Amino acid sequence: MTASRNFRILVAACLLVLAAVASFIFWAAPVRDGAISWTAPMIARGWMAWTLATAVFFWLIAALLVAFTLIGIGCPEVPRTGILRIETTRGDRLFISLLGAGFINLIWLGLVGSHQPWALIVCLLYALAVFRWV
Structure with missing residues (x-):
């Protein structure tokens, strides 16, 4: 095979x-x-x-x-250096995205309340930015 x-x-x-x-x-x-x-x-x-x-x-x-x-x-893949000036892989960027999404949702819950669909959009934009520039 x-x-x-x-x-x-x-x-x-x-x-x-x-x-x-x-x-x-x-x-x-x-x-x-x-x-x-x-x-x-x-x-x-x-x-x-x-x-x-x-x-x-x-x-x-x-x-x-x-x-x-x-x-x-x-x-x-080959690790790349982004705006944080550290080498990151796809997995590192996924971890940073998930960790940031958790904090975004907690902050959203504290400031806005339990209407979370808009927080999901913010989290997706954050993840796109992390995968593009970090």
Whole structure:
């Protein structure tokens, strides 16, 4: 087998696992009045507030890590120096973006309130800036 074929098999296997986990998350989601409830606990009287939104958040983080791993395997990179004057890789920039997004959401929650969709847009713009210039 060629390396290209092995890589395609690896990508397909990762996508299959991620799809299976996503299917399980939505299968396990609580349903109220015929609709999926995003805020109802998935585990009654559980030790953690596992809601559908929480599970999807962690699934997205895992999917990002898998995607960046596959990108790193498929086309290795050379660290680059940005405006911070430190060498960063894609993974470093992803970490900086996620850390900044957490702080942006906390500041937004404290100053504006719980209307978070606009904070998501700010976080995406921040991530684009980090990946472009850091």
